[in-house]
Amino acid sequence: MTGANGHGLTLAEKVLARASGVEAIVPGQIVEGRVDLAMMHEQGAQTVAPFHQMGASAVWDPERVVIAIDHWVPASTEGAAVLHRILRKFAAEQHLTHFYDVGNHGICHQILAEHGWVVPGDLAVGTDSHTNMLGAMGAVAAGIGPTEMAAVLALGRLWLKVPPTIRINVDGTLGKGVTAKDVVLRLLGEVKTTGATYKAVEYGGPTVERLSMPERFTICNMTTEMGAKCGMVAPDQATYDYLAKIAKHPMHPLAPDRDATYERTIDLDIDGMPPMVACPYSPDNVRPLPDVAKEHVTIDQAFLGSCTNARIEDIREGAALLKGEKVHAGVRFIVSPASTSIYQQCLHEGLIDLFTNAGAVFTNSSCSACFGGNMGILAPDEVCASSSNRNFPGRMGPKEARIYLMSPAAVVASAIRGEITDPREMM
Amino acid sequence: MQNVIEGRVWTLGRDVDTDQIIGGKYLTVIDPNELKKHVFEIALPEFAAAAKAGDIVVADENFGSGSSREHAPQALRAIGVGAIVADSFARIFFRNAINLGLPAIEVRGVRALFETGDTARIDMSAGTVTNVRTGRSVHFPPLPHHLLDLLEAGGLVEKVRRELAARPTPTP
Numbered sequence A: 001m002t003g004a005n006g007h008g009l010t011l012a013e014k015v016l017a018r019a020s021g022v023e024a025i026v027p028g029q030i031v032e033g034r035v036d037l038a039m040m041h042e043q044g045a046q047t048v049a050p051f052h053q054m055g056a057s058a059v060w061d062p063e064r065v066v067i068a069i070d071h072w073v074p075a076s077t078e079g080a081a082v083l084h085r086i087l088r089k090f091a092a093e094q095h096l097t098h099f100y101d102v103g104n105h106g107i108c109h110q111i112l113a114e115h116g117w118v119v120p121g122d123l124a125v126g127t128d129s130h131t132n133m134l135g136a137m138g139a140v141a142a143g144i145g146p147t148e149m150a151a152v153l154a155l156g157r158l159w160l161k162v163p164p165t166i167r168i169n170v171d172g173t174l175g176k177g178v179t180a181k182d183v184v185l186r187l188l189g190e191v192k193t194t195g196a197t198y199k200a201v202e203y204g205g206p207t208v209e210r211l212s213m214p215e216r217f218t219i220c221n222m223t224t225e226m227g228a229k230c231g232m233v234a235p236d237q238a239t240y241d242y243l244a245k246i247a248k249h250p251m252h253p254l255a256p257d258r259d260a261t262y263e264r265t266i267d268l269d270i271d272g273m274p275p276m277v278a279c280p281y282s283p284d285n286v287r288p289l290p291d292v293a294k295e296h297v298t299i300d301q302a303f304l305g306s307c308t309n310a311r312i313e314d315i316r317e318g319a320a321l322l323k324g325e326k327v328h329a330g331v332r333f334i335v336s337p338a339s340t341s342i343y344q345q346c347l348h349e350g351l352i353d354l355f356t357n358a359g360a361v362f363t364n365s366s367c368s369a370c371f372g373g374n375m376g377i378l379a380p381d382e383v384c385a386s387s388s389n390r391n392f393p394g395r396m397g398p399k400e401a402r403i404y405l406m407s408p409a410a411v412v413a414s415a416i417r418g419e420i421t422d423p424r425e426m427m
Numbered sequence B: 001m002q003n004v005i006e007g008r009v010w011t012l013g014r015d016v017d018t019d020q021i022i023g024g025k026y027l028t029v030i031d032p033n034e035l036k037k038h039v040f041e042i043a044l045p046e047f048a049a050a051a052k053a054g055d056i057v058v059a060d061e062n063f064g065s066g067s068s069r070e071h072a073p074q075a076l077r078a079i080g081v082g083a084i085v086a087d088s089f090a091r092i093f094f095r096n097a098i099n100l101g102l103p104a105i106e107v108r109g110v111r112a113l114f115e116t117g118d119t120a121r122i123d124m125s126a127g128t129v130t131n132v133r134t135g136r137s138v139h140f141p142p143l144p145h146h147l148l149d150l151l152e153a154g155g156l157v158e159k160v161r162r163e164l165a166a167r168p169t170p171t172p
Helices: A011-020 A042-053 A078-094 A108-114 A129-137 A146-155 A180-191 A206-210 A213-226 A237-243 A289-293 A312-322 A340-348 A351-357 A408-417 B032-038 B071-079 B091-099 B145-153 B156-165
Strands: A030-034 A037-040 A065-068 A123-126 A140-143 A157-161 A165-171 A200-204 A230-233 A264-269 A276-278 A286-288 A301-304 A332-335 A383-386 A402-405 B004-011 B056-059 B083-086 B104-106 B119-123 B128-131 B137-139
Touching: A011 A030, A011 A123, A011 A140, A011 A165, A011 A200, A011 A230, A037 A042, A037 A108, A037 A146, A042 A078, A042 A146, A042 B156, A065 A078, A065 A108, A108 A123, A108 A129, A108 A213, A123 A129, A123 A146, A129 A140, A129 A213, A129 A230, A129 A237, A140 A230, A146 A157, A146 B091, A146 B156, A165 A180, A165 A206, A180 A213, A180 A264, A180 A276, A180 A286, A200 A206, A200 A213, A213 A230, A213 A237, A213 A312, A276 A289, A286 A289, A301 A312, A301 A408, A312 A340, A312 A351, A312 A408, A340 A351, A383 A408, B032 B071, B056 B119, B071 B091, B083 B119, B091 B104, B091 B145, B145 B156
Parallel strands: A037 A065, A037 A123, A123 A140, A165 A200, A165 A264, A200 A230, A301 A332, A301 A383, A383 A402, B004 B056, B056 B083, B083 B104
Antiparallel strands: A030 A157, A276 A286, A276 A402, B004 B119, B119 B128, B128 B137
């Protein structure tokens, strides 16, 4: 495989060349990619009508389709119940057996990760914008809409414009109380919400190579907020170890060439970097958390959840700070693990006791307060400290409500003090 | 899709994300005629009641960023919006709009040419957007063939329907 003028290829270019079976590939080229994995959540219900209108009779490969219920678990409105019903009926008709229904549920991206549905070299698409998270497996993983998904279910492929790639090298050591979330927030402050629109982002460098898979999931997850088509990390031993016992189909590990052509390269040194926070009303409105903490921003709600940061490592990180403390009077602290298995792990480790004894609400696994459509809605003049990924106007309900995005540790520190707090002060 | 699209303009700023187009509380609504009552509730509250079929939305950079929700272009299509023209689009919104047969046209510098209430005239083959009131216009590169094909077909459903219909019927 080669790129422009015989140059080497970026990771995204290699995966798309594999998916489309072309020998030479350059940014801007339109390719037809064969899909390795298609994922639907509730928005998949809107896939059913166009699928039938297209005249399709059978899903191209039921073994390559995953459905996960995650936004309304269990259904909180009649509308949500109808969406779930449509999906169950479609799954039964089409023999889609990889259905993570209520009781076996989790946030769709976490389900894909912990069950090994996306592996190195894959082209994966999902009906949720944060499908980018799975790029941490060394795959191209992109969000699409439901009509597009109907075509994927019918044909097993979709057209893609080969994106130019931005390479991000991270070097340095994460300080105490500084996390992968702070790294991606810092990067958002630089790249901004439009900086990677239609582009691939390839993360690497010594720090990224040392990150665990859950940390890589967090970083790739918020590549979505940069506008990117995909965010990726080249697979290495950490990837293979994570997938060793769970990979659902064969891996095709690919690595970027040394002479790959990047549209832009960003080098970030995180030595001495403090925790970061994205202030209202954009994920790229990023400031050092200690500066915001000086302004004594009082909060009404704290949320430890979402596909970005609700894995067992995130919840443990929060629990370590909360031990022996109480949630501040007047603060509602919502904790929502990213999957049922993480919920069970919390139960086994005594973390549900720890959080509820401190005055938190520990919910079952779902997208929860992240998207303003189910629970944890804010009043117009309220403020939320959140480990999630978006803080646009109206994200958690009314347009005036203010959301600050930060690491799980910072969310817990803020829940204890009742105002936005640097977690390092409590370590 | 018509080659020339002309209509009354509604202007919007930059970074109008999907939450501002159609909020999270409406995500369980799948009837486009219900969705259209709530379109731009946050970004442009007067729009839903006053917008008419054929109107054109003119936005600044990064229109439709955020979620993959197709509710956003569906609601605009249900109103009968003739086209959405923006300095730039977020990628999933752009694909969703084209897939629904709703022209989404990226035109650098277009937002600065218009005020709400102006009339825009879009010439697809010439690649121009003109403000009929001021006479000022701006060029855009023609859409790639496969996107024009999609719009010509009226969207992805019809395009795939034709492709599947053309397949030989399997013999038992």
